[in-house]
Amino acid sequence: MLSSIEDYRESKDTFRELKISDHAxxxxxxxxKNKTNSFNKETIDIITFNMLMNNYSINNNSRLLFQLNDINGISYLKNSEVYRDVYEKYNTIFKDIRYFPVPKDLTGEADVTYENSWKRPRTYGGNRIHEGTDIMASNNKAGYFPVISVSDGVVEQKGWLEQGGYRIGIRSESGAYFYYAHLASYNEELEKGDVVTAGTNLGFMGNTGYSKVVGTTGKFDVHLHFGIYLDDNGKEMSVNPYWVLKYLEDYKLYFNKNTQ
Incomplete structure (x- = not known):
């Protein structure tokens, strides 16, 4: 268990992995008793305590502890700087999420897949690491799959980025920044500063980016790059979206391409 802020700072990379299985x-x-996809204070307390007790990794075989008030030392832990900081970060990540960012195709003609590609190497623009999860379209067709907001929030960014192509960024009510990149097109009704609700259409999945030339396509297969960023004492910190997406698998909306 991490008991000091020094231990916590040294373990930031482990924290950023966000390893908590959907089963846990x-x-x-x-x-x-919270059967819906929403998180209350008790839920976040239990997540925080168990992640700290298990070195930021809860899998299907982890022995979870639930009765926080009965655990020896919990009062000390909950009053510690480590606990407060981690609690706020988990609250920021989980409190506002509602839906998987790509709806399910009712026609069954195509589907999406993804894997844990956190920190895998990328070379465009220089050596760097992958700070997100790529959700791939099985039909590799730009403009086919809609992309929706996983949370309520505000449109903070919209426009072209060299690496991200057409991208849109939504700041949730709790402060998480959800990043949707490589879009084929936007929901033209949305502008920076607009308020959105979870499930709002943001645009369509594509393969834009990897160029300074606005509108460049075809440098890679069609997919959505989904990222999550937090404020960490005034600095931007990415966390692994893979485990969030695994949880949101049970909360997908649907679309029918034949009726769009």
Whole structure:
């Protein structure tokens, strides 16, 4: 267990992995009698405590502890700087998420897949690491899959980025920045500063980017790059979206391409 802020700072990379399985998340939500995809204070407390006790990794075989007030030393832990900081970060990540960012195709003609590609090497623009999850379209067709907001929030960024192509960024009510990149097109009704609700269409999945020339396509397969960023004492910090997406698998909206 991490007991000091020094230990916590040294473990930031481990924290950023965000390793909490969907099965463990369901156990926690079941215990708090919170069957919907929303997170209350008790839920976040249990996530925080168990992640600290298990070195930021909860899998399907982890022994989860639920009765926080009965655990020896919990009062000390909950009053510590480490606990408060980690609690706020988990609250920021999880409190506002509602839906998987790509709806399911009712026609069954295509689907999406993704894997844990966190920190895999990327070379465009120089050597760097992948700070997100790529959600791939099985039909590799730009403009086919809609992309929706996973949360309520405000449109903070919209426009072209050399690496991200057409991208849009939504700041949630709790402060998480959700980043949607490589879009084929936007929801033209949305502008910076607009308020959106979870499930709002942001645009369509594409393969734009990897160029300074606005509108460049075809440098890679069609996919959505989905990223999550937090404020960490005034600095931007990315966290691994893979585990969030695994949880949101049970909360997909639907679309029918034949009726669009």
């Amino acid at each position: 998340m369901k156990q926690i939500l079941d215990f708090t």
